[in-house]
Amino acid sequence: MAAKAMAASFFLCVALAAALAATASVGEAAVVEHTFVVHEMNVTHLCNTTKIYVVNGQLPGPALDVTDGDTVVVHIVNRLEHGLTIHWHGVRQIRSCWADGAGFVTECPIPPGGEHTYRFNVTGQVGTLWWHAHVTCLRATINGAIIIRPKDGKYPFPTPAKDLPIIIGEWWQLDLIELDRRMADGNFDDNPLSATINGKLGDLSNCSGVPEESFVLDVERGKSYLLRIINTALFSEYYFKVAGHTFTVVGADGNYLTPFETDMITVAPGETIDVLMTANAPPAHYHMIALANQPPEPDPQIPVFISRGLVRYAGVRGDNNGLPVPVPLMPSQHNTMPSYYFHGNLTGLAYPERHRVPMHVDERFFITLGLGSLCRGGKKVCKRRRSNETIVVATMNNVSFHHPTTTSLLERYYDGTGKGVYTEDFPEKPPHPYNYTNRDLIPPGPLEEALEPTFKATKLRRFKYNTSVEIVFQSTALLQSDSNPMHLHGYDFFVLAQGLGNFNPKRDVKKFNYHNPQLRNTVQVPRTGWAAVRFVTDNPGMWYLHCHFEFHIVMGMATAFIVEDGPTPETSLPPPPPEFKRCGANGLTRP
Numbered sequence: 001m002a003a004k005a006m007a008a009s010f011f012l013c014v015a016l017a018a019a020l021a022a023t024a025s026v027g028e029a030a031v032v033e034h035t036f037v038v039h040e041m042n043v044t045h046l047c048n049t050t051k052i053y054v055v056n057g058q059l060p061g062p063a064l065d066v067t068d069g070d071t072v073v074v075h076i077v078n079r080l081e082h083g084l085t086i087h088w089h090g091v092r093q094i095r096s097c098w099a100d101g102a103g104f105v106t107e108c109p110i111p112p113g114g115e116h117t118y119r120f121n122v123t124g125q126v127g128t129l130w131w132h133a134h135v136t137c138l139r140a141t142i143n144g145a146i147i148i149r150p151k152d153g154k155y156p157f158p159t160p161a162k163d164l165p166i167i168i169g170e171w172w173q174l175d176l177i178e179l180d181r182r183m184a185d186g187n188f189d190d191n192p193l194s195a196t197i198n199g200k201l202g203d204l205s206n207c208s209g210v211p212e213e214s215f216v217l218d219v220e221r222g223k224s225y226l227l228r229i230i231n232t233a234l235f236s237e238y239y240f241k242v243a244g245h246t247f248t249v250v251g252a253d254g255n256y257l258t259p260f261e262t263d264m265i266t267v268a269p270g271e272t273i274d275v276l277m278t279a280n281a282p283p284a285h286y287h288m289i290a291l292a293n294q295p296p297e298p299d300p301q302i303p304v305f306i307s308r309g310l311v312r313y314a315g316v317r318g319d320n321n322g323l324p325v326p327v328p329l330m331p332s333q334h335n336t337m338p339s340y341y342f343h344g345n346l347t348g349l350a351y352p353e354r355h356r357v358p359m360h361v362d363e364r365f366f367i368t369l370g371l372g373s374l375c376r377g378g379k380k381v382c383k384r385r386r387s388n389e390t391i392v393v394a395t396m397n398n399v400s401f402h403h404p405t406t407t408s409l410l411e412r413y414y415d416g417t418g419k420g421v422y423t424e425d426f427p428e429k430p431p432h433p434y435n436y437t438n439r440d441l442i443p444p445g446p447l448e449e450a451l452e453p454t455f456k457a458t459k460l461r462r463f464k465y466n467t468s469v470e471i472v473f474q475s476t477a478l479l480q481s482d483s484n485p486m487h488l489h490g491y492d493f494f495v496l497a498q499g500l501g502n503f504n505p506k507r508d509v510k511k512f513n514y515h516n517p518q519l520r521n522t523v524q525v526p527r528t529g530w531a532a533v534r535f536v537t538d539n540p541g542m543w544y545l546h547c548h549f550e551f552h553i554v555m556g557m558a559t560a561f562i563v564e565d566g567p568t569p570e571t572s573l574p575p576p577p578p579e580f581k582r583c584g585a586n587g588l589t590r591p
């Protein structure tokens with residue numbers, strides 16, 4: 001009975017939410033207001049009914065459709081028995097760090113039954129970003145697109161007939177809160193069942209021969225479509241292709257790119273890629289495929305994750321006029337080079353106020369990304385090399401980030417009570433150099449034993465306002481040879497260069513692109529390779545920096561940057577807004 005009453009009031013709320021999704025004009029800029037009710041929902045896939053967590057009954061969740069300069073107000077109603085925050089991925093949040101929604105970094109989770117309002121401006125960005133839950137695994141189903149349209153309505157490319165998000169994700173049968181618990185306990189053996197495109201598993205997945213529904217994109221011959229491709233997966237980078245068609249890449253992470261023609265795009269978790277696709281093939285049906293890539297053995301292997309959808313031309317019979325539907329030829333899932341080349345071909349489209357690469361560097365970081373291990377049960381000595389006596393963790397410069405669980409770093413910093421919670425000594429380089437990309441570091445190689453012991457700590461780094469920071473991220477082969485999509489909150493950085501093997505300043509600095517580098521919030525650091533980025537600390541606050549592979553976050557591949565206030569109110573973080581709920585409000589801080 002209680003459940004029934006809950007359900008009734010819930011539906012009322014969803015109706016209310018729909019009614020509240022309103023846009024009100026304030027001078028030129030608008031206020032875009034939404035209510036997101038986060039709730040449980042039963043969904044059946046592959047003959048199994050599973051409880052999932054969604055916003056307003058939608059999977060993927062509702063898109064925020066805004067114009068550069070708008071104010072966004074989102075009221076969150078948490079109907080879960082679990083805490084969560086919502087992060088506005090890629091939104092620069094200039095002087096609004098309080099609204100960043102990074103759990104335990106900028107705020108404590110909204111407790112079960114709790115509510116919270118996020119209010120922020122979208123300024124100087126255009127293209128595609130996205131929003132997602134930021135308390136661990138919930139983001140697999142609690143996510144949606146943020147579409148930012150240009151102020152003057154003009155694109156630096158022919159205006160598409162239509163634009164739509166293409167959200168590549170994963171279908172998890174395992175309860176996501178259970179997955180969370182298992183990962184926190186050092187168990188990383190769980191896998192999703194399938195890839196998804198806009199929530200659909202696609203017809204390559206079936207149960208007792210009944211295929212799953214496929215995502216269908218209906219097109220008209222001669223028209224062009226802006227596909228806003230977003231990878232929301234917890235685990236994998238994806239290759240995406242449509243048979244018989246090519247793409248013009250025009251943007252990424254809410255910034256324009258120099259148009260680039262390709263027949264395949266690659267998208268890592270956290271990245272967005274905007275492409276134009278013109279329906280210029282003979283009218284027919286064409287398959288689209290999203291395929292997860294992964295390093296080959298001896299890296300631990302995951303199953304093949306694939307979702308197949310359809311591009312369907314108007315006027316073609318449902319059975320494709322009796323003809324076979326062309327399928328795109330995909331690279332081997334073990335070949336990660338197409339990702340390397342794809343990212344290597346992206347450059348920024350210069351627009352004056354945002355494309356000034358800082359030519360001097362005040363602080364320089366070289367950050368290794370890899371795995372390490374701790375002895376179970378707090379022991380000092382144990383058998384290493386992926387033995388069951390260890391817990392595998394992830395590190396940056398040999399520090400595995402310890403996430404606070406009852407407090408937020410921003411509040412501690414703002415209140416001046418950070419002592420005992422964090423230190424400000426995140427190292428600018430690894431403690432001692434080694435051959436980072438030596439494949440013999442992958443078990444059962446002989447070399448990892450001495451390097452894998454590590455430790456957990458909440459080590460941050462503090463910057464003065466207006467510091468020019470350079471970071472070279474180095475993916476290592478320590479215990480595994482994954483790539484690492486590194487995401488910085490509150491900033492876009494210039495991606496100056498990438499390379500394979502170990503970064504060598506003598507050789508590689510020459511390759512830096514100061515002319516038209518891409519501006520990104522996420523950089524895919526290639527497998528056993530490196531990427532160099534630069535940014536200026538012009539946004540005060542507490543900014544999470546982490547790998548966007550969920551298991552790497554949970555394992556500790558993270559830190560946070562404190563950016564101090566500048567000299568004026570316009571360069572300082574204002575006090576928390578009135579609607580901000582401090583940790584401990586409602587007596588609930590934990591999920």
Ligand SMILES: *[C@@H]1O[C@H](CO)[C@@H](O)[C@H](O)[C@H]1NC(C)=O
Nearest residue numbers: 003039040041042049050051
């Ligand atoms: C989902 O199914 C379970 C088991 O049948 C049921 O107890 C629960 O109330 C359902 N939840 C929702 C939100 O419908």
Ligand SMILES: *[C@@H]1O[C@H](CO)[C@@H](O)[C@H](O)[C@H]1NC(C)=O
Nearest residue numbers: 071094095096099119120121
């Ligand atoms: C958003 O912009 C408006 C107009 O410039 C400003 O008054 C307001 O304080 C900004 N809000 C936030 C949350 O930054």
Ligand SMILES: *[C@@H]1O[C@H](CO)[C@@H](O)[C@H](O)[C@H]1NC(C)=O
Nearest residue numbers: 047048049050051173174175
């Ligand atoms: C259905 O999914 C649950 C996990 O949510 C799993 O325990 C169970 O084995 C699955 N059943 C089948 C028939 O696959």
Ligand SMILES: *[C@@H]1O[C@H](CO)[C@@H](O)[C@H](O)[C@H]1NC(C)=O
Nearest residue numbers: 203204205206207209210211
């Ligand atoms: C169902 O899936 C199985 C295993 O993936 C596959 O071998 C089989 O061909 C599929 N059947 C249909 C009708 O798609």
Ligand SMILES: *[C@@H]1O[C@H](CO)[C@@H](O)[C@H](O)[C@H]1NC(C)=O
Nearest residue numbers: 338340341342343344345346
């Ligand atoms: C661009 O892509 C092509 C084709 O994959 C590749 O040969 C080339 O090396 C790439 N360029 C860069 C700079 O990565």
Ligand SMILES: *[C@@H]1O[C@H](CO)[C@@H](O)[C@H](O)[C@H]1NC(C)=O
Nearest residue numbers: 376377383386387388389390
């Ligand atoms: C570790 O594995 C060994 C051999 O497979 C087994 O005997 C032992 O019980 C395991 N220890 C733990 C703590 O799981």
Ligand SMILES: *[C@@H]1O[C@H](CO)[C@@H](O)[C@H](O)[C@H]1NC(C)=O
Nearest residue numbers: 435436437438439440501502
């Ligand atoms: C580092 O390891 C790589 C891959 O195993 C190897 O090709 C390279 O020669 C090594 N470099 C040095 C300096 O030993």
Ligand SMILES: *[C@@H]1O[C@H](CO)[C@@H](O)[C@H](O)[C@H]1NC(C)=O
Nearest residue numbers: 398431432450451452453454
């Ligand atoms: C990390 O530090 C530990 C000591 O705390 C050391 O044993 C290990 O070799 C270091 N690993 C790396 C990759 O630097």
Ligand SMILES: *[C@@H]1O[C@H](CO)[C@@H](O)[C@H](O)[C@H]1NC(C)=O
Nearest residue numbers: 360465466467468566567571
């Ligand atoms: C930031 O620093 C640069 C030089 O490093 C200086 O030219 C500029 O005026 C500074 N900007 C602000 C807002 O302090």
Ligand SMILES: [Cu+2]
Nearest residue numbers: 484547549552
């Ligand atoms: Cu990573």
